[in-house]
Each structure stands twice: as structure tokens, then as C-alpha cells.
Amino acid sequence: MIEPKVFRDERGFFLETYQTQRYRDAGMSIDLIQDNHSCSKKGVLRGLHFQVKYPQAQIVYVPRGRIFDVVVDLRPWSTTFKRWFGIELSDECPRQLYMTGGFAHGFLVLSDVADVCYKVSRFYDSNDEGGLLWCDPDIGIKWPLKRPNVSSRDALFPRINQLHETKLPHKTNKTN
Numbered sequence: 001m002i003e004p005k006v007f008r009d010e011r012g013f014f015l016e017t018y019q020t021q022r023y024r025d026a027g028m029s030i031d032l033i034q035d036n037h038s039c040s041k042k043g044v045l046r047g048l049h050f051q052v053k054y055p056q057a058q059i060v061y062v063p064r065g066r067i068f069d070v071v072v073d074l075r076p077w078s079t080t081f082k083r084w085f086g087i088e089l090s091d092e093c094p095r096q097l098y099m100t101g102g103f104a105h106g107f108l109v110l111s112d113v114a115d116v117c118y119k120v121s122r123f124y125d126s127n128d129e130g131g132l133l134w135c136d137p138d139i140g141i142k143w144p145l146k147r148p149n150v151s152s153r154d155a156l157f158p159r160i161n162q163l164h165e166t167k168l169p170h171k172t173n174k175t176n
Helices: 020-025
Strands: 006-009 012-015 034-042 043-050 058-064 066-075 084-090 097-100 103-109 115-119 129-132
Touching: 012 066, 043 066, 058 066, 058 084, 058 103, 066 097, 066 115, 103 115
Parallel strands: none
Antiparallel strands: 006 012, 034 115, 043 103, 043 129, 058 097, 058 115, 066 084, 066 103
């Protein structure tokens, strides 16, 4: 988790959403090359998505609204393989979530509308995309909504135990 300094006064606030030195000081030596922005309505769940051969590191933040953001470790060599982490991100508390490559990512919108922005370390490649079923019981994510609005594509993603090793993020490529 990254908590940028927020400068508030009676007019509103100011914060630096991205500052290279802040991340380097935290031990993250990543080159972020693409910005993504999605806007979703309440109850929408997007994910869980990842890149296979060329995993992306990401920094995620929410400039408007509130989400429950989740990452799942898909690195078979990791001591936290198959474990998930979830946290609420919002415009009221502008913290950021950093994940190295090799994680599946998804989020559930808790507010009426939410904008989700993320900076990534690799260009998106639709031929390299992977997905993990959002409600996989072998992962056991505790989503705060039982019946979210999930796209038909995301609803058909496999469970983690159905992913062949070739469909998991590769260790031989730089993951951050």
C-alpha cells in the first residue's frame, strides 16, 4: 500500500498521483509505460485479469468512488501462491495499491460510480491475457457482495486448479 501525501484546505485537496522517486524510495524499480482508466457502476465486478508471458506490474488508485480491490498471487514459485489480498480504495482516502507482475487483479464497485486508474509496466496484449474465476472456492475471496454484475467473459474464466502451468505468469520474464 502506498499513501501519497494529500494537501487539503477549505478549497479541496492536491496530491501527486504518481511520483517516480516515491516508488524508488519504497524499493520499487519499475518503469510504468501505460495508463488505464475504467469507469463502472455500483455492483460491477471486473476481473480477475492478468498477463501470462509478460506479466504487468501495476499501481492502482481510485480518483472517484469506492471499490474493493483484490489481487491473487499466481506465481507458482511464490510462498504466497494462491493467496489473495483485498482492500478498499476510494477518493476519500487516496491510497494506492502496488502489485508486481504475476498477480491476477480485479475489483468490485461499492459506490454508485467509480473511476479506477492504473499505471502498468507493460503494454496490454490481448493475445497474452489470462483470467481467473472471481468466485473460485479454492481461492476463497470474501467479496462484500454475493451477486455482483460480472461480464459473460469474466464469468467463464477457469478456477485456479484448472489453469495449466503454461497459463500461469512466467517466472523467466521480468515481472516488475
